């Protein structure tokens with residue numbers, strides 16, 4: 001489904017600020033795989049998502065989605081095939097537009113039809129139905145401006161927007177990290193529900209090691225631009241956060257160092 005073969009990304013090549021962000025990365029996601037990505041600061045996690053999304057050109061290798069090279073896809077095709085949610089709830093939605101306008105934009109992403117013709121009755125029905133599944137009461141507030149929503153409501157709406165047009169791939173870049181712990185849990189649960197409902201293939205960067213072992217079916221650990229650990233079931237279910245930390249130390253010779261890392265241990 002998603003295939004990366006020998007992918008390297010170098011920033012500022014040849015200069016004093018040269019950074020090899022990705023070193024010969026190979027990774028294959030089967031349809032429906034939900035992969036948590038963890039690693040130390042500067043390990044290359046965000047760059048990985050950025051090259052998969054086609055934001056950055058790669059220096060070597062190939063990235064393909066259902067057999068088509070991602071870099072060759074025109075921008076609108078990429079937008080339709082890849083949904084993405086960032087850490088900042090303000091980034092995914094337009095504050096001055098209403099909930100239904102935001103959802104209509106998301107639904108029509110990659111299509112010619114813009115917002116000029118307004119929201120149709122059919123679309124409104126679809127939005128009500130999808131919003132009611134979030135359980136946040138937003139289905140009764142279609143004409144409310146998104147700027148009035150809380151950070152958690154806004155991020156839940158962003159996840160819905162990223163998935164409403166049935167993308168092939170969902171990219172989550174620490175998308176609950178800016179929320180308070182309770183809201184983060186709610187948004188993560190909603191995200192898992194949406195992923196399961198559509199069977200979405202997903203790459204999720206997280207700084208929460210507990211989440212990294214419980215969300216989805218695989219965990220990859222990055223360090224200095226490389227994938228240093230690729231955990232699948234049943235090995236993953238038997239791992240605890242402390243095992244993950246130990247593995248990292250054994251592989252890298254360092255302690256896992258991420259200033260945003262959450263080390264909640266599994267009970």
Ligand SMILES: Nc1ncnc2c1ncn2[C@@H]1O[C@H](COP(=O)(O)OP(=O)(O)OP(=O)(O)O)[C@@H](O)[C@H]1O
Pocket residue numbers: 011012019020021039040041042043044045046047048258
């Ligand atoms: N646009 C850029 N220009 C130059 N260097 C960059 C750029 N983006 C990332 N880098 C460098 O590439 C390396 C990988 O960065 P990246 O942001 O992918 O790491 P990360 O694993 O997401 O880190 P963090 O957990 O700290 O967010 C780092 O050395 C970083 O400084």
